[in-house]
Amino acid sequence: MVQAREAHDDYERHYAEKIWALIPEIYRHEDGLAGHPGQLRALVEILAEQAAVERRSIDRVLADSRIDEADDWAVAYLGQLLGTRLLHRLNSAGRRKDVGHTLANRRRAGTPRLLETLAKEVADWDAVVQEAFVHLLRYPHALDRTFPAGPVTHTPQGGFPDLRRARIGDVAGGPFEDLAYRPEFRPGRGTRGRYNIPKVNLALYRKYAFLLADVTPFRLDATHYAIDPSGRGHVPLFQSGDVTRRDCEKPAEWDVRMPITCRRLNAVLYRLPISQASGGPGWGGLAGRTFESAEALRAAAAAAGSGNLPALLAAALVADTPKARLLADAAGPSISLALDGGTPLRPHAVAGAGLEVWADGTTVAAGVEVLVDPALGLVELTDAAGPVLEVRRAHYGILFPVGAGTHDRSNRIPDAGPAPIATTSPVLSAVTGDRVFGDSRTYTPTTAGSKMDVTGTARLWAADRERPFVLLRPAPNGTSIEVRAQGAGASLALNGLWLGSLLRGTAQGGPLCELRLTGSFDRIQLSDLTLDPGGTQAALAGQTPKAIPHLRLVLAGRVEDLVIDRCVLGSIHEAAGSTGSSVACTAAQVAVTDSILLPLGADPVLSLAGAKVRIDRSTVLGDCRLGRADINDSIIDGVLEVQDAQNSCLRFSMVRSGGRTPSPYECVVLPGGLPLGSFESVRFGDAGLGVLTPTCPEQVREGAEGGTEMGVFNRAFVSIKLADLSAKVAEFAPVQAVVQLIVQT
Structure with a gap:
C-alpha cells in the first residue's frame, strides 16, 4: 500500500550551489543573457548529481564500519x-x-x-x-x-x-x-x-505475545464472557514478559512470554511491612507475617479485628509474585479487567479458575469479583447483578505475525489518513477513499441490503497495533454479503481487519457465509487480514455451542489482480454465471503469500479454475482445484488438481499424492498427506495454528528453499535459528x- 521511504539529504542542491558559487560571476551573469539561457546552470546540476552520488558512497563506507549502520553485505x-x-x-x-x-x-x-x-x-x-x-x-x-x-x-x-x-x-x-x-x-x-x-x-x-487493549469481550449472558470477541472459548491468554529486564538477571516466571495457567495466576504472597503497621486498625499484629493467599490474610485480619480489608490487601501484596506481576505490574499488567467503567480490578478481586465447566453456584472467597480461566480465555463474574465486563489489557500468542493482529504494521499502512471511525456501527453502504478503524473494539457496520458499493479507490484499514473485529451483516434470512464495484477502475484494499459474519434469521450461524465480489475490480489487496474460517463459540451450561460461520470469499465478478498477503482465510471459490455469461467469474491473477487457508468440511479450500494462481510460503489445509498454478515453499495438505499442469510450477513444497500436479522440483509428496501431529493445531484461535511440530517430517521442516520450513512460517526461520x-x-x-x-x- 505504501512505497519505501527514502531519506532526503538535499546533496544535489547543496553541491549545485557550492559549484555555482565557484564559477566567476561574469560567467554566471552571461549564462542568464545567452540565446539559450541556463545551459551553464544545467551542466552544474549534472555535476552536482554525480558529486551527490560520490558523497553518499563515502558516507556508506563510513557507515559500513559501524555494525549498527552497516549494510547486510558488510556485516x-x-x-x-x-x-x-x-x-x-x-x-x-x-x-x-x-x-x-x-x-x-x-x-x-x-x-x-x-x-x-x-x-x-x-x-x-x-x-x-x-x-x-x-x-x-x-x-x-x-x-x-x-x-x-x-x-x-x-x-x-x-x-x-x-x-x-x-x-x-x-x-x-x-x-x-x-x-x-x-x-x-x-x-x-x-x-x-x-x-x-x-x-x-x-x-x-x-x-510472541501481542497486546490487545480495550477489546470488546463476547457476552454469553449477564455473568459469562469470552475474552475473544468472536466468542471462542479456547483462546489462551499469554503473559507479556519483561522486555526491560537486564540480561544479567535470572528471569522469573512472569518474565517470559508463555501461556498463563490458573495456578500461576493464583500464586501470590502477602506480607505487611513493619513500616505500614499503623496504616489501619489492628494492622500491627499482622505486620511481618507471611500469607500465601488472600483468604489466609482475610482470616488472620478477622481474628485480629483488622479493618479496611481492601487497603490491607493492597498494602501487604508482595510485588515479586506471579499474581502481582500478571495483574498489577506497574509497567503494564498482562491482564487488566474492569467492571462498569471503573478502575482496574485489584489482584485480590481476580481468581484463576478452571471454567471448562462454569462455576455457577460455587462459593468463592469474599472480595473475589471475577473468575478467569487464562487457558481458555473465559471469564465469569461472581455478582449476579451482572456488571459489564471491560477488558483493558490482554495478550494473545503466535509464532510469527500472520492475519489480523496487533503487531507492527507501520510500514504497511498509509502514513496519514482520516480521523478514525467514531461509532461502532458505521455506515458502509458506499465506500470510497480511506476509512480507518482506530481501536480493537467490535464493529457492526450498517449496509444497504447487505451490499457495499466500492467507487474508485477505497481503502479500509486498522490503525497500527490494533485489531478491530468487524461483523458484517447479511440480509435477513440471507447468507451472503456483496461487495460491488461501481464503474470502471474500482479497487479495494483491506488491511489489519478481522472480518466475521453476523447472520440474521438463522440459528446463529449456518456454517457458511459468502463474501461475494461482484462487478469489475482492477485490484483487490488483502493484507494482514482475517476472514473468519469458522468454529464454535463457548456455551453456557446445558446449552449447545453455537456455530461461528465460515466466511468464504466468492469471486462473482471480474478481478484483474487479487493479492492476499499475510492473511488467515477460509476458502476462496469462483461463482459461475454471475455476470450472465457461461464463463466462470474469476480473477485474472491471484497471489497468495505468507498466509493460512482453512477449509469448510470437505469442500475445496481453493476452487479457481479460471485464474492464474501463485502461492508462496503458505499453508493450505485442504484440497485445491486450480487452472494454472505457480507454487513455492508451501504446504498443500490436500489433493492438488491443476488443469494446466504443463505450464504450471511446483517447487520446494509439500503436496498430498493422488492429484494432478505439475512436475515437482525438490518437493515432498506424501500418501495421505502429513501424518497426524505434524501441526500443533489446525483450529483457528489456537496459539499453535499452523506451527510444525518435531514429529513433522524433516523434509517439510527444513525442505523449503534456503533450508527453512515449508508453509506460512517460512519467514520465521525456526530451523535456521535453532541451528544457529x-x-x-x-x-x-x-x-x-x-x-x-x-x-x-
Whole structure:
C-alpha cells in the first residue's frame, strides 16, 4: 500500500550551489543573457548529481564500519575481522547482533546468563537456563546444614517435595521448578536424560505475545464472557514478559512470554511491612507475617479485628509474585479487567479458575469479583447483578505475525489518513477513499441490503497495533454479503481487519457465509487480514455451542489482480454465471503469500479454475482445484488438481499424492498427506495454528528453499535459528557442559 521511504539529504542542491558559487560571476551573469539561457546552470546540476552520488558512497563506507549502520553485505566482513562464526545469511537480524556483541559475549563465555542472552540475540526467543546439578536428589546426613526451601513448591534443595503443594504439576519439567531428581545417564530425548551433573537445560519460548487493549469481550449472558470477541472459548491468554529486564538477571516466571495457567495466576504472597503497621486498625499484629493467599490474610485480619480489608490487601501484596506481576505490574499488567467503567480490578478481586465447566453456584472467597480461566480465555463474574465486563489489557500468542493482529504494521499502512471511525456501527453502504478503524473494539457496520458499493479507490484499514473485529451483516434470512464495484477502475484494499459474519434469521450461524465480489475490480489487496474460517463459540451450561460461520470469499465478478498477503482465510471459490455469461467469474491473477487457508468440511479450500494462481510460503489445509498454478515453499495438505499442469510450477513444497500436479522440483509428496501431529493445531484461535511440530517430517521442516520450513512460517526461520543457536551455544558454553535445547512453546 505504501512505497519505501527514502531519506532526503538535499546533496544535489547543496553541491549545485557550492559549484555555482565557484564559477566567476561574469560567467554566471552571461549564462542568464545567452540565446539559450541556463545551459551553464544545467551542466552544474549534472555535476552536482554525480558529486551527490560520490558523497553518499563515502558516507556508506563510513557507515559500513559501524555494525549498527552497516549494510547486510558488510556485516560478514566485520564478522571476519573479529573471527566469529557467522550465522545463516537469512538470519540477518541475528547475524548483526551476534557480530556486534561478539567481544562482550567472549568476556562472559561460560556463564549461564550468556546462554539466555544468545537465545534473545540469535533467535529473538525468550529463554531460561536450568542447571541440572542443582536439581539432583541427595540424602541428608547429620552434618548437613538447613537448605532453604524452593520458591515455588517449597522443596529444599536436593530434598523431597511436599506433595500437598498444588503448583508441583504447574512447574514440573520446566525451568522454574524447584524439585529434585535422581541422576539420569541416558542421552537427552524428550523428557528423559535431563538431570545429571554436566547437563544444562536451555528452555526456549518461541512464541510472541501481542497486546490487545480495550477489546470488546463476547457476552454469553449477564455473568459469562469470552475474552475473544468472536466468542471462542479456547483462546489462551499469554503473559507479556519483561522486555526491560537486564540480561544479567535470572528471569522469573512472569518474565517470559508463555501461556498463563490458573495456578500461576493464583500464586501470590502477602506480607505487611513493619513500616505500614499503623496504616489501619489492628494492622500491627499482622505486620511481618507471611500469607500465601488472600483468604489466609482475610482470616488472620478477622481474628485480629483488622479493618479496611481492601487497603490491607493492597498494602501487604508482595510485588515479586506471579499474581502481582500478571495483574498489577506497574509497567503494564498482562491482564487488566474492569467492571462498569471503573478502575482496574485489584489482584485480590481476580481468581484463576478452571471454567471448562462454569462455576455457577460455587462459593468463592469474599472480595473475589471475577473468575478467569487464562487457558481458555473465559471469564465469569461472581455478582449476579451482572456488571459489564471491560477488558483493558490482554495478550494473545503466535509464532510469527500472520492475519489480523496487533503487531507492527507501520510500514504497511498509509502514513496519514482520516480521523478514525467514531461509532461502532458505521455506515458502509458506499465506500470510497480511506476509512480507518482506530481501536480493537467490535464493529457492526450498517449496509444497504447487505451490499457495499466500492467507487474508485477505497481503502479500509486498522490503525497500527490494533485489531478491530468487524461483523458484517447479511440480509435477513440471507447468507451472503456483496461487495460491488461501481464503474470502471474500482479497487479495494483491506488491511489489519478481522472480518466475521453476523447472520440474521438463522440459528446463529449456518456454517457458511459468502463474501461475494461482484462487478469489475482492477485490484483487490488483502493484507494482514482475517476472514473468519469458522468454529464454535463457548456455551453456557446445558446449552449447545453455537456455530461461528465460515466466511468464504466468492469471486462473482471480474478481478484483474487479487493479492492476499499475510492473511488467515477460509476458502476462496469462483461463482459461475454471475455476470450472465457461461464463463466462470474469476480473477485474472491471484497471489497468495505468507498466509493460512482453512477449509469448510470437505469442500475445496481453493476452487479457481479460471485464474492464474501463485502461492508462496503458505499453508493450505485442504484440497485445491486450480487452472494454472505457480507454487513455492508451501504446504498443500490436500489433493492438488491443476488443469494446466504443463505450464504450471511446483517447487520446494509439500503436496498430498493422488492429484494432478505439475512436475515437482525438490518437493515432498506424501500418501495421505502429513501424518497426524505434524501441526500443533489446525483450529483457528489456537496459539499453535499452523506451527510444525518435531514429529513433522524433516523434509517439510527444513525442505523449503534456503533450508527453512515449508508453509506460512517460512519467514520465521525456526530451523535456521535453532541451528544457529546450537552452534553459538557450543561456541560459548563451558567445555564440560552438555547444553540441551528444550522447546517449551
